Amino acid sequence: MNYQYWHRKVEIMPRPELEVFQLERLQALVDYALRTSFYAPKLRAAGIKGSDDIKSLDDLKRIPFTTKHDLREGFPYGFLSIPKEEVIRLHASSGTTGAPTTIYFNRDDITRWTGYVARSIYGTGCNHTDVFQNMISYGLFTGGMGFHAGGEEIGMLVIPSGSGNTTRQVRLMQDFGTTVVHATPSFLLHVESIMRAEGVSRDSIKLKRAFAGAEPYSEDTRRRIEELLQIDVYNSYGLSEMNGPGVAFECQCKNGLHLWEDGYIAEIINPDTLEPVPDGETGELVMTILCRETTPILRYRTRDLTGFYTEPCPCGRTHRRLRRITGRSDDMLIVNGVNIFPSQIEEVIMAMKDVGNNYLIEIEKDGVMDKLTVKTEIGPDIFMDDSRPLNALKERIRKTIQASITINPRVELHESGSLPVSEGKAKRVYDKRPR
Amino acid sequence: MNYQYWHRKVEIMPRPELEVFQLERLQALVDYALRTSFYAPKLRAAGIKGSDDIKSLDDLKRIPFTTKHDLREGFPYGFLSIPKEEVIRLHASSGTTGAPTTIYFNRDDITRWTGYVARSIYGTGCNHTDVFQNMISYGLFTGGMGFHAGGEEIGMLVIPSGSGNTTRQVRLMQDFGTTVVHATPSFLLHVESIMRAEGVSRDSIKLKRAFAGAEPYSEDTRRRIEELLQIDVYNSYGLSEMNGPGVAFECQCKNGLHLWEDGYIAEIINPDTLEPVPDGETGELVMTILCRETTPILRYRTRDLTGFYTEPCPCGRTHRRLRRITGRSDDMLIVNGVNIFPSQIEEVIMAMKDVGNNYLIEIEKDGVMDKLTVKTEIGPDIFMDDSRPLNALKERIRKTIQASITINPRVELHESGSLPVSEGKAKRVYDKRPR
Incomplete structure (x- = not known):
């Protein structure tokens, strides 16, 4: 395979050099962090009064973790490192797990962010001849404008179609010969269902690739989308606290997400002991953003559970690869005392051919016990009248x-297309137990 | 008053110089137009084989008008002047009056467009210390991303809040000290109603200005918004065929919209005879875009009815001022043989203190006659129980x-807040007569 690199030098940079680069950026970042009301006392308490006190990457460990709760406490300006007048944009998280958090950008922050998204997209084999339909929400959510800017940077024709309106999305794909889309995995499955329901033939669209992200999904879901739409699906990882998209992305090898280590420092910790896990093992991803001046965030506990692949990637990039994120530690459900992740159920469902593209998980109290119900749609070729x-x-x-x-x-079976569809991030779990 | 100019030289350029500038751009534009499948035969038939055949601005009149119908016929690539691979974005009109039309941009087109929006915003007195909440739809519609880019160009803190979700919009204004918003006039009125209904005090927001556009509105509506919210409202005019926002905008004098004549050539014609109307008279606005290479559109019949003010503006800008656009020729209703514009009814309603912020117009058949019903909300301080x-x-x-x-x-009176609210462009007229 011919691999292409958007920022060649840095993408294949030898790791020792990459770590020198990280250290320099971390030093600069600490100076910005010292200007924020949240970090200034914390860093000083840790004996860090300036960039000089960061002598190696190991010094990062002297800094305490930052949590979602800290971000909320610091609202609105506790994490702002520059005068408000120099900010040109804010984005706010969708509040998947609570109240929204806000991130500020200056012009350089946006330029750097765009570069990471462009690098991610280009790494999947796209170029300026592609037509890119960005089927995700624009506005306060980072996914829309972030991917949009990255696509334009490469020179693709970007269609800012936004989320929802599936029939129109399919129409746009046909009209403009869309070759690549960005969407949540659940919306991609929904698009396929609608195409089939409306009799839109695969030949009428030119789709080759999809970037799927903004919600966790299983390898079986990826395979299902790839088979149904006959495309390559690339896994995208980002979170608004770390800018949004462009944090980690799969290359053409599709075996893990290169985390851009010139822009981010990642640690994997045991969420109980808060100690680093051994190389390659699964734990909670902790991130430090190196590529943003305006809103420094150090050692952020993402709650996302993952680990690094230890072997190098055939593509030649030296940036380590994250394993597919199967869920947040917050997503974990305890059902009759057993820890389960919704992704485990998704894996089972999406691997079955006769099962449709949509499913829901419901948990209720049944006396003292928990009752788990899985509602799935049946495949479109199966009829409800034969029991x-x-x-x-x-x-x-x-x-x-x-x-x-x-x-x-x-288990409940429902007719194809009958379960509720969410147009942004899918809501799959309905925990109806009293708190 | 101290007037500020974003592109000083060109904004106060003496008209003879401005016209030389227009001629040069028109010549370049004709070369682009000759590369489109729509214009090539039409221009050649008019004896225009290259920029050399445009010797003066008068030569524009040799080119036939372009209509909305032509744009639809030319879908998707009839108006594209460059290879598709060089396009980086498309926008599609909201289809107010039928099927959507599509406009393509290259990087230079976007840069120029952003400049016109920045110039428009800056001309109202905003600067980089402002906090700008852009309460309009992002994505295919040009209003969101167009205003966003212009705001960032100036260095304002832009909040891409998008349309809808009024309660959250008010909350964002409070949280971030929003000083200027962009919205449809109907949404601004709705925001004010919600603030009152939820007991949000004027003192809790720092709003100073609003840009109102994307739907026609009367001077009385402007005044009502200004009084209720205690802000300055600036009228914005744009249409997706001419890029979107940034075509014409009010300056601090608030007496007509400066049409940026270095980017556009405007003509006012009699829609029946297609002849130019005398200076200052009302007619249909016809526009030629000079600032876009990728999708040239010449002499476009906008259907918008307006005229130019003839006296110069105190602000010193030499670009002529359009009068408020009170409606499209397509908006005209014929009721029992009489031509009326919805704006005439709006003017009456918005000038009355006891009437609320929302209204609807309904026309039905009653036997052979048309029946016109005007539904308005009563003011929030009036009670329905006293007849x-x-x-x-x-x-x-x-x-x-x-x-x-x-x-x-x-006339029907409805309780405050009881008529349906649209979150994008307001739908005011329900013509229920059989076609």
């Missing part, structure tokens, strides 16, 4: 989920 | 509308 094969399918789903999570779920 | 003053108000509205449009309407 025998349906009962067999139901039983197969039930058994496979039970084998995976040890809990025996109730 | 005597309400009947008097109803009668007053009926009489004033009749005096303005000669037709006797049915």
